[in-house]
Amino acid sequence: MQKTKEESKKLFIQTLGCQMNDTDSAHIIAELGEHNNYTTTDTMEDADLIIINTCSVREKPVQKLFSEIGQFNSKKKEGAKIGVCGCTASHLGKDIIKRAPYVDFVLGARNISKISKIIDQKGAVEIDIEHDDSTYEFARSETSLYKTSVNISIGCDKECTYCIVPATRGDEISIPPEMIIEQIKKDVLKGAIEVTLLGQNVNSYGRKFSDGRGKTTFTQLLHDISKIEGIERIRFTSPHPLHMDDEFIEEFARNPKISKCIHMPLQSGSTKILKAMKRGYSKEWFLNRAAKIRELVPEVRITTDIIVAFPGETQEDFDDTIDVINQVKFDQIFNFKYSPRPNTAALELKDQEIPDEIGSARLIQVIDLHKEHQSEHMRSNIGKTVKVLFESLKPNGEVSGFTDNWCQVYVKGSDELLGKIAEVKITSSTRTTLKGELVN
Numbered sequence: 459m460q461k462t463k464e465e466s467k468k469l470f471i472q473t474l475g476c477q478m479n480d481t482d483s484a485h486i487i488a489e490l491g492e493h494n495n496y497t498t499t500d501t502m503e504d505a506d507l508i509i510i511n512t513c514s515v516r517e518k519p520v521q522k523l524f525s526e527i528g529q530f531n532s533k534k535k536e537g538a539k540i541g542v543c544g545c546t547a548s549h550l551g552k553d554i555i556k557r558a559p560y561v562d563f564v565l566g567a568r569n570i571s572k573i574s575k576i577i578d579q580k581g582a583v584e585i586d587i588e589h590d591d592s593t594y595e596f597a598r599s600e601t602s603l604y605k606t607s608v609n610i611s612i613g614c615d616k617e618c619t620y621c622i623v624p625a626t627r628g629d630e631i632s633i634p635p636e637m638i639i640e641q642i643k644k645d646v647l648k649g650a651i652e653v654t655l656l657g658q659n660v661n662s663y664g665r666k667f668s669d670g671r672g673k674t675t676f677t678q679l680l681h682d683i684s685k686i687e688g689i690e691r692i693r694f695t696s697p698h699p700l701h702m703d704d705e706f707i708e709e710f711a712r713n714p715k716i717s718k719c720i721h722m723p724l725q726s727g728s729t730k731i732l733k734a735m736k737r738g739y740s741k742e743w744f745l746n747r748a749a750k751i752r753e754l755v756p757e758v759r760i761t762t763d764i765i766v767a768f769p770g771e772t773q774e775d776f777d778d779t780i781d782v783i784n785q786v787k788f789d790q791i792f793n794f795k796y797s798p799r800p801n802t803a804a805l806e807l808k809d810q811e812i813p814d815e816i817g818s819a820r821l822i823q824v825i826d827l828h829k830e831h832q833s834e835h836m837r838s839n840i841g842k843t844v845k846v847l848f849e850s851l852k853p854n855g856e857v858s859g860f861t862d863n864w865c866q867v868y869v870k871g872s873d874e875l876l877g878k879i880a881e882v883k884i885t886s887s888t889r890t891t892l893k894g895e896l897v898n
């Protein structure tokens with residue numbers, strides 16, 4: 459029976475971390491909407507249920523978690539429940555309730571499908587790392603979006619020595635291709651024209667399914683998704699440089715529906731450090747793959763993740779990272795200072811840890827160099843005509859959208875542009891955005 463709006467309960471949800479957590483939060487909202495009559499609120503004090511969907515990848519957000527839930531507890535409405543979900547829930551488990559007894563439940567990142575049941579179980583802790591959500595059909599929210607995101611795998615089978623994710627999200631299992639395609643088709647009917655495929659390691663897709671079926675590849679999946687009528691643009695994150703074989707790069711270059719922006723998480727430019735990180739590739743392999751991509755797709759934008767001050771990183775190793783940055787001239791760098799994490803192999807390198815002030819100086823050097831490259835890249839767009847998918851109207855009468863290679867562009871226009879792809883001549887740039895005029 460349909461309940462009236464007045465009866466609906468309020469959910470406040472705060473999401474930290476990566477795009478997989480964003481999708482998990484969207485699943486939580488949709489599941490609780492469909493099965494438990496919750497609608498979302500932006501005001502924590504109004505909420506009947508407060509959920510914090512956490513990230514563990516670095517130490518800082520974990521430290522912040524406890525002060526934040528303490529705040530929530532002191533300000534929440536009487537009787538409101540508090541739940542901790544996500545990666546920190548996976549790795550701290552029942553310790554969260556020990557430390558903060560007012561937390562009502564803890565739900566690990568691999569267990570999101572259990573949300574509807576757990577909200578009524580005071581003290582419940584569901585963090586089973588073997589749990590398999592890969593064939594669970596999550597409810598989807600009803601909002602019509604030009605963009606949609608779909609998980610294509612859960613977990614991660616790599617053993618990068620600094621990374622806590624395999625311990626919080628468990629082994630990698632691929633979601634069956636027919637489920638992914640069905641989901642995208644449904645989202646197209648609601649207005650989606652762009653899809654982002656999500657996984658910790660998207661281009662190792664298809665090696666293991668929970669029903670034991672035969673293998674397939676990410677390249678094949680990309681090919682099949684591009685056949686869906688109504689999908690104009692396909693994006694994906696994160697691919698792993700190790701699995702960027704020629705077949706994959708050629709599909710990326712050839713398939714006009716694939717957005718020409720690629721994330722190539724370098725982590726370090728030093729082959730010695732890459733080995734200590736267990737990344738599986740060398741500096742030369744990375745440079746060779748980046749060069750091949752640029753050769754086949756001259757307009758490509760390449761983004762990356764870099765960790766500075768991994769244990770044992772000498773000045774010479776860091777210089778290799780700077781060398782790769784200078785050669786590839788990334789369009790966007792997400793920089794991090796190494797943060798020691800529980801359940802990771804790099805903890806054994808404790809005696810080689812780099813003093814914090816050296817780490818901070820290296821981080822600043824990367825940021826400054828990157829800013830120069832960013833400005834250079836953005837300026838090179840002036841005078842070009844690009845295709846933009848418009849998606850939001852700004853209060854100043856400008857409409858913003860993204861090019862196929864993922865530059866943000868602003869033009870004067872109206873909401874009639876929303877959800878449409880139009881040609882724009884670029885007239886000016888800042889370090890991170892472009893401005894232009896519509897070409898009629």
Ligand code: SAH
Pocket residue numbers: 515516620621622623657658659696697698723725763764765794795796797798799
């Ligand atoms: N699966 C993705 C990464 C997910 S974590 C990939 O392989 O690209 C996102 C980023 O956080 C990583 O790419 C890495 O740069 C950073 N990161 C992970 N663990 C870290 C740690 N212990 N210290 C600092 N940065 C870390």
Ligand code: SF4
Pocket residue numbers: 614615616617618621622623624658659698
């Ligand atoms: Fe972490 Fe490496 Fe897996 Fe990425 S590929 S999630 S960095 S273990």
Ligand code: F3S
Pocket residue numbers: 474475476477478479512513514515544545567622623626627
């Ligand atoms: Fe953080 Fe978990 Fe994503 S640790 S980066 S939310 S996979």
